[in-house]
Structure formats: structure tokens, C-alpha cells
Amino acid sequence: MDNFFSLGRWMPGLVVLLGYQRAWLLPDIRAGVSVAAVALPVAIAYAELAGVGAVVGLYSCILPMIAYALFGSSRQLIVGPDAATCAVIAAVVTPLAAGDASRHWQLVMTMTAMTGFWCLVASRFKLGVLADFLSRPILMGLLNGVAITIIVGQLSSIFGFTFAETGLIERVLAVPDYVSLVHVPTLGIGLLTLTVMLLCRRFRPQLPSSLLGLAVAATLLWFMGPQRLEVAVVGTLSGGIPRLQIPEFPPGLIRELVLPALNLAMVSFVSMMLTARSFAAKNGYDIDADKEFRALGFANLASALSQGFAISGADSRTAVNDANGGKSQLVSIVAALVIAVVTFFLTSPLQYIPTAALGVVLVMASLSLTDFRGLWALRHSDNAAFWLAWITFASVLFMGVIPGITLAVLLGLFQFLRNVMRPTDQLMGMNGEGVVHTLGHNEEVKAITGVLIYRFNSPLTYFNAAYFKRRVLQLLTGEAHPPKCLIIDAVSCFTHQDISVMSMVGELHKELKRRGIHMVMAGRRGQMTHWLKQAGIRVGEEGILVYPDLYQALRMTRADREPPPAAESRDPVEAPEVASAVFRQQESS
Structure with a gap:
């Protein structure tokens, strides 16, 4: 009995699976397949955003999903690649890699492992209360800023040119200079993907619009030939089972990555808890914040060991799980197995996916992060929260993702200290x-x-x-x-x-x-x-x-x-x- 309680403290998901009810099986399988259909195109797109190969996005789904299914306390939450985490990784790693693709990938794994380490440390010291540290207004400003940064960055993929500028404001100001460089076939592929996605959401909302959009675009390029249209595609994927390896930890890089990894752990956890708590409340159960911190840590370590990148709670995939009647953590395992089959045996069709289509998928996913109406509405309910949210939003736009996240963390700290030092x-x-x-x-x-x-x-x-x-x-x-x-x-x-x-x-x-x-x-x-x-x-x-x-x-x-x-x-x-x-x-x- 003591061993069972100890197992429940460490692996609440496994305890649920050990007491699995037969009536849950069909809803869980249906939800798992639906989650995989949504996760596949998003994972590939987020891999491009993180600056690594498309297959790395698939690796970042398989073992992390299984790890969370065992260690997580939420029955609906789905973990995986996330727009905000990938944007943070790219902002940190790209300057350090200096154009070396192999070094870039290694740095991504190192930062992911360090993020997992910080999550485990936080869980050990019962810092799950940090889920309330970044207030909702600050997180709203942060996510809106990250979304705009991603959208502007993907304009080059959709229109077929390459930005010479690195800063967001500089890119926006330089857009008129790139009008003459627009590649019409690339833009056409992007518009085709967007049209398919919008039509699917309008007439068949139960179908995975991102998957259908990528499938149509990839089929067209397979038929016409990407070389003929001179459209950039994902290219050949190595596929197969990833070779488990220990990320490198050179002292110099640790100094460069330690604070960004801490920021990433903080933002990933807060974002994940917002999703997990909302669906737990909807389905009538509670989740343990400290156990969720530990589960996120193990999921990130599993991603790093399988050559993947940092992950977080995925609100869109969690919503798909809940809408399809998922009952337990088995949904994550089923989705992971489906993605594993595609990754190990069916990667050949993925090579025709155009990067312009991936850019459209990222833009549509980023739009779901925006909530400017909610930001503006704060002026009526809480004037201090209104200014905190907009300061965070502006800092991400003008200073960059990493300084913006650092400022958001500091704002949360200052807000807490102000309330304690000068209370009512x-x-x-x-x-x-x-x-x-x-x-x-x-x-x-x-x-x-x-x-x-x-x-x-x-x-x-x-x-x-x-x-x-x-x-x-x-x-x-x-x-x-x-x-x-x-x-x-x-x-x-x-x-x-x-x-x-x-x-x-x-x-x-x-x-x-x-x-x-x-x-x-x-x-x-x-x-x-x-x-x-x-x-x-x-x-x-x-x-x-x-x-x-x-x-x-x-x-x-x-x-x-x-x-x-x-x-x-x-x-x-x-x-x-x-x-x-x-x-x-x-x-x-």
C-alpha cells in the first residue's frame, strides 16, 4: 500500500492507467488519432520555427507525450511543440549557432535539457505556486507580442524572400523594400493552403484543417514538381528511430543558456497550467501544480534525449482531445504511437510539404494566441493590469522575445512585491x-x-x-x-x-x-x-x-x-x- 501511494505521488498518470475503465477505450482511441492528425502538421511547422529539421518536431511529440502520460496529473492536457517556446528557442540559439546547423540542433537539445532540469528543481522545492506568478494580464501581453513576432517572421516564407534584418521593427519597416522580391508561385501555394484551411474550418470544423491544407499543397507540388515551380519544400527526412544521446553541456554555453532556460521553464509552465486548470475545472477534477512541474521537466528531458526541442502544454490539441471525449492519459500514448508510425515508416510524403504552407500554418496558429480585445478590455476592469499587459506587449515587439520575457518575469515580481510592501x-x-x-x-x-x-x-x-x-x-x-x-x-x-x-x-x-x-x-x-x-x-x-x-x-x-x-x-x-x-x-x- 505504501508503494502504491509513493507511486501515486510520482506518477499520477500511471495510477490512472492502472485503474483504467474499459468504457474509456474507444473515446480515448478516437481522441488520440484526432490529436495526432492535428499535432503532425503543427510539429513540422514549429520545427521550422525553431530552426531545426522537420523530423525534430515529430521527435518532440513522441517521448514527451508518453512521459507526460505517466507523470502528469491532467487527464486532458496534451503536451508538444508550442509557438511561444519555439520562438524563445530560436531567439536564443540562432545567434549562438552562427549559422552552423549541427551546432544549432545541439544547442536546442541542450537548452531543452536545461529547461527540464529547472522544472524538476522547481518541483523539488514545491514552486508550483509560480503558476500564479505571471499574472494573466502579463501573460496576455507576452503571448500577443510573441504572436506578432512569429507572424512577421513568417512573411518571408509565405512571400518567398529572406529578411536581411533580425529585429521585428526593422523587418516591418523594410517590408516595402521586399515587395519586388515576392515569388509568385510561393505566394500562390501559401494562398492555396490558407484557402483550404479556411474552407475546412467553415464547412467541416471537425476535420484537421492544418493537415488538409498541407496535404493539398504537398500533393500539388508532388504532381507538378517543386523544381519546376522553384518552391522551397521541407525536403528529404531521415526518419527512423532517433538515437538517444546526452546533450552537450560545455561551461561557456551553460552560462549563455542558464537564464534563458529558466525563463523558458517559467513561461512554459505558466502557459501549461492555464490550459490544464481550465480543462480540469471543466471535467470536474483537480490537478497538482508541483506534480505538473515535475511532469513538464521529465517531458522536456525526454524530448532532449530523443533529439527534440522544448515543449509545453498545447491548448489547441488539448481542446481537440476534450472535444473528442478523451477520458484519460491514454490519449497521449495513442497520439504518440500514431506520430511514431508516421515518423518511422511514412516520412517520404512529408518531403513535398512547402515551407510557404508551413508558414501559413504558423500564422494561423499564432493568430489563436492573440487577444487584443481582451487586452483593451482590461482598461475597464483593472487599469494597473491594462498597463502591465501593454508594457509587456510593447517590450516583446521593441526589445525582442527574450528581453520581453525577462521583463515580464520582473514585472510579475515587482507587482507581487508592491502588493506585499504596500498592501491595502x-x-x-x-x-x-x-x-x-x-x-x-x-x-x-x-x-x-x-x-x-x-x-x-x-x-x-x-x-x-x-x-x-x-x-x-x-x-x-x-x-x-x-x-x-x-x-x-x-x-x-x-x-x-x-x-x-x-x-x-x-x-x-x-x-x-x-x-x-x-x-x-x-x-x-x-x-x-x-x-x-x-x-x-x-x-x-x-x-x-x-x-x-x-x-x-x-x-x-x-x-x-x-x-x-x-x-x-x-x-x-x-x-x-x-x-x-x-x-x-x-x-x-
Whole structure:
């Protein structure tokens, strides 16, 4: 039994497969074949985006899908090549490879392995909370910027010319200079592929439009001959079983790749979790973020060992899985086997796929990443989120993908620190029924004469302790009639012991005592008493009074006389009333 629970912690997908239900088999097979039909053309297209051979995209699907099926906790999520991850890889590796295709491929595998390593480290230290680190607005700005970067980059493939410029803005400004270089047959192939895809989505949305578009374009070139039309194609694929190998880790390259790999791990995980959580909620189960981090790590290591590139959660393929009724992780295994059969035995037809058609597939996939309407709508709901999203979007366009991702991570960090260092706070009052509420939201809630109740909505630590003290003194100074007692809601802010915080409390107590104001802590009575005494701060009649909750503190504190010591704060007759009041306080919060 212990071994089973240990297996469940490490391989939740395998546990689901061991308890497999026969009724799931046909829906899983149908969903697996459908996922493979969508994944095949996308994998080839993303391989071109990453700057490696088309077969590498297929390698990046097989073992990673199987690895996730065993280690992942989501029953619907499909992992595989992703537009954002491939754009990041290309941006990092291309300058380091300096035009050497073999070195480029090796660097891609090395970066993929390092990404997997970072994911495993994050899982080991239970950093699944990072799924909430990059806020949704920041991720929206990032993905929109990456999508525009990919679309502009694919114009050369669709129109048949090669950009001499490397930056996005420079490429956009140079587009008029390339009009005369447009290759009409290449553009025609691209338009044919686009037409087939759009017609398929309009009249037969259940069919894989990307696969049909590539099939029509490849068939036309096979019939007419790519040399005759002078149209670039994928070319001969080696196929076969990839030779497992350990990526190289020269020290110089590790220094160059360590931070980009960390950024890639972060973005891949956050993007994957958004997809996994949405489909888990739809199908009525929960997923474990730390286990998902581990599964993503093993999937990336499997991709690197099989000569593939970094992968992430694929929202479009996950949607196909869910739409076809997939029930378990067996869908990933079925899809991986179908792709493996094509990769090992049926690569010959793939050589006629035109790069212009792949460019159209990438453009259409990138358009699904864009959500400018959602970005603009943020201005009504959250002005700060609106500016964060657009700053991230602009940084990707003007600075590049890697600096844009770095800035997005820093923005997420700064946003978190700002919320912790300068949180919201409230003054509390009481309504006619004796229930404590926030002042200002309800006209029936009135301040208590001679008493100031303060709530600080963040854990107190060394970097916001001075702000806490400053806010308390500002509020006391702003009162028309200086209160005789300050009650601090300790539940919301005193979450852990911090010597800097205790030092600040001692200083604040001395200042309040000098002003003739009693300082009272409400909540966490045992912990607060222990922490205050350890810090050398007197507790009781001559020091800080500590009560179990706000209601006890209010009953035992009188504005017209000195409060009794904390040791006398319990009144057994009023205990049921206290419990009822506490329940009402929690309910009203």
C-alpha cells in the first residue's frame, strides 16, 4: 500500500492507467488519432520555427507525450511543440549557432535539457505556486507580442524572400523594400493552403484543417514538381528511430543558456497550467501544480534525449482531445504511437510539404494566441493590469522575445512585491447589531468612540514593517479626536515571527504610550504573547494587551477608562456570545 501511494505521488498518470475503465477505450482511441492528425502538421511547422529539421518536431511529440502520460496529473492536457517556446528557442540559439546547423540542433537539445532540469528543481522545492506568478494580464501581453513576432517572421516564407534584418521593427519597416522580391508561385501555394484551411474550418470544423491544407499543397507540388515551380519544400527526412544521446553541456554555453532556460521553464509552465486548470475545472477534477512541474521537466528531458526541442502544454490539441471525449492519459500514448508510425515508416510524403504552407500554418496558429480585445478590455476592469499587459506587449515587439520575457518575469515580481510592501488596509467599525465591518462600505457601520481598529492586509515582514508603523501613526494623527486605544487585527498580518517586525512593534508601542494610547493585539493570543515576550516587549497591564479576538478586545476595552490586563480578559458567562460574534465576523468578512 505504501508503494502504491509513493507511486501515486510520482506518477499520477500511471495510477490512472492502472485503474483504467474499459468504457474509456474507444473515446480515448478516437481522441488520440484526432490529436495526432492535428499535432503532425503543427510539429513540422514549429520545427521550422525553431530552426531545426522537420523530423525534430515529430521527435518532440513522441517521448514527451508518453512521459507526460505517466507523470502528469491532467487527464486532458496534451503536451508538444508550442509557438511561444519555439520562438524563445530560436531567439536564443540562432545567434549562438552562427549559422552552423549541427551546432544549432545541439544547442536546442541542450537548452531543452536545461529547461527540464529547472522544472524538476522547481518541483523539488514545491514552486508550483509560480503558476500564479505571471499574472494573466502579463501573460496576455507576452503571448500577443510573441504572436506578432512569429507572424512577421513568417512573411518571408509565405512571400518567398529572406529578411536581411533580425529585429521585428526593422523587418516591418523594410517590408516595402521586399515587395519586388515576392515569388509568385510561393505566394500562390501559401494562398492555396490558407484557402483550404479556411474552407475546412467553415464547412467541416471537425476535420484537421492544418493537415488538409498541407496535404493539398504537398500533393500539388508532388504532381507538378517543386523544381519546376522553384518552391522551397521541407525536403528529404531521415526518419527512423532517433538515437538517444546526452546533450552537450560545455561551461561557456551553460552560462549563455542558464537564464534563458529558466525563463523558458517559467513561461512554459505558466502557459501549461492555464490550459490544464481550465480543462480540469471543466471535467470536474483537480490537478497538482508541483506534480505538473515535475511532469513538464521529465517531458522536456525526454524530448532532449530523443533529439527534440522544448515543449509545453498545447491548448489547441488539448481542446481537440476534450472535444473528442478523451477520458484519460491514454490519449497521449495513442497520439504518440500514431506520430511514431508516421515518423518511422511514412516520412517520404512529408518531403513535398512547402515551407510557404508551413508558414501559413504558423500564422494561423499564432493568430489563436492573440487577444487584443481582451487586452483593451482590461482598461475597464483593472487599469494597473491594462498597463502591465501593454508594457509587456510593447517590450516583446521593441526589445525582442527574450528581453520581453525577462521583463515580464520582473514585472510579475515587482507587482507581487508592491502588493506585499504596500498592501491595502482598513479601519473597522461596528454596526447596530454589534458586528465588526470595514468603515466606508456601509452607512450603518460606525466608528467606535475613543477606539481605532486597524487591519493590515498583508503578512508583516522586514520590508513592510516601517510602512505599517508609518500608516498607523498617520491614521492616528488624522483622527479629529485622538483615540485612547488602538486595536490591531493580528490575524491578518502577524503570520510568522520576524525580529524586524517585533522591533517595529516595540518602537510603535513606546510611541503610542508616549501619546497616551493603549496598544491592543486581537487574535493569535498564544503566538503573539510568546513572540512579544521573546522580543523583550512587556505584555499585560503595563505593556501590550493581547486578546483572543476583536470582540473580546472591544468588550474588555473602554474608551473612558484604562483597559484591564489581558489576564482578566476571559468572561465565562459571555463565552457563547463571543463564539457567535466571531462566527458573524468571519461570515461578514
